[in-house]
Amino acid sequence: MMPGTLIDAVIADASIKEILTPEEMSQFLDAMLKSANVESSDERLGRVGMGDFNSYGYLPFDKYKESVNQTLDYTFSDFCISQVAKLVGNDELATKYGKSALNYQNIFDPKTGLMHPKDSKGNFKANFDAISWGDDYTEGxxxxxSFAVYHDINGLKNLYSKDLTFEQTLIKLANQKPSFNVGGYGFQIHEMTEMSAIDFGQIAISNQPSFHLPYLFAYTNHPEYTQLLVKQLSNQFNDSIDGYPGDEDNGSMSAWYVFSCLGFYPVCPGTDEYVFGISQFDKIVLNIHGDKKFTIRSKRNYPQNQFVESRILNGEKLSQRFIKQSQLTAGGELVSNLCLLPANASNEKLPFSLSDN
Known part of the structure; x- marks a missing residue:
């Protein structure tokens, strides 16, 4: 729901992390395929407009509400289907849905660097307003x-030009005022109020669509911006009656905070990677199945040290911006050396992306 069939992400994540058996994966894959191909009689449940999505490669705004979010969520779900299909050995299905997972490219507007609704004739919507909520977008x-391309951030980056880069667009996202127009909602909903209240640019950490945004700098030449944003946003949480910077919806905001305190976050469910941020505590111990433990330490963890100089996993220096599920579940120790000024991390391996890094 809201929108698409994002239960697909839970299934793919459980599959890739070996929580489901091959038999269970096959059963769930059948269910995913039904959701992807059989329209629900209730527009609030399941996918709509699959004929048009398959024909155009997107949902046209003149025929469907929230067309941008629907399109992006369908492409991510198709990636999730592709991942499960690979695991059960159905290469034909994996290829088909892996190709459909790239349909996000069809609504990208290189002039704005944002996802722009298209009509059924292939024209971008006129009078585009980047801060207008609703209509073609869900709760934002x-x-x-525009950055809900969890499975292919590198592919998204490649759609930008030298004059307007992915990194520049993310910086603009963060640095502008938390302004909004009520748009299709017709009145100010609580998510708008919450975004304005914390005044953190257009990074509306108060609501789920923005949860991964601070971590996207890990895919750029400035991963230290992720560390800085995560540490600043974590300070928005406390144990008072207004201790959440927005709507604690089904535990999602608590989950964001817990992951961000650990120092990593699952930007792309359906893969075995967690993207690094910055740990908030001197020492954290994760109890792993099988009586194993994974210890997370932060050295020189002072308020002024908002960057990670280096990470050491089980005595060896890491040169990557993510940690894998298998590295966590094996047990061991991750040590982050924090510093006052950011270190050069240009040679580190980037997180997963459907397009080659």
Whole structure:
């Protein structure tokens, strides 16, 4: 729901992390395929417009509400289907849905660097307003929702030009005022109020579409921006009656905070990677199945040290911006050496992306 069939992400994640058996994966794959191909009689449940999505490669705004979010969520779900299909050995299905997972490219507007609704004739919507909520977007504007390409950030980066880069667009996202127009909602909903209240640019950490945004700098030449944003956003949480910077919806905001305190976050469910941020505590111990433990330490963890100089996993220096599920479940120790000024991390391996890094 809201929108698409994002239960697909839970299934793919459980499959790739070997929580499901091959038999269970096959059963769930059948269910995923039904959701992807059989329209629900209730527009609030399941996918709509699959004929048009398959024909155009996107949902046209003149025929469907929240067309941008629907399109992006369908492409991510198709990636999830592809991942499960690979695991059960159905290469034909994996290829088909892996190709469909790239349909996000069809609504990208290189002039704005944002996802722009298209009509059924292939024309971008006129009078585009990047801060208008609703209509073509779900609980946000184009700013909150244009980067929901969790499975192919590198492919998204490649759609930008030298004059307008992915990194520049993310910086603009962060640095502008938390302004909004009520748009299709017709009135100010609580998510708009919450975004304005914390005044953190257009990074509306108060609502789910923005949860991964601070971590996207890990895919750029400035991963230290992720560390800085995560540490600043974590300070928005406390144990008072207003201790959440927005709507604690089904535990999602608590989950964001817990992951961000650990120092990594699952930007792309359906893969075995967690993207590094910065740990908030001197020492954290994870109890792993099988009586193993994974210890996370932060050295020189002072308020002024907001960057990670280096990470050491089981005595060896890491040169990657993510940690794998298998590395966590094997047990061991991750040590982050924090510093006052950011170190050069240009040679580190980037997190997963459907397109080659």
């Amino acid at each position: 504007s184009s700013w909150q929702n």
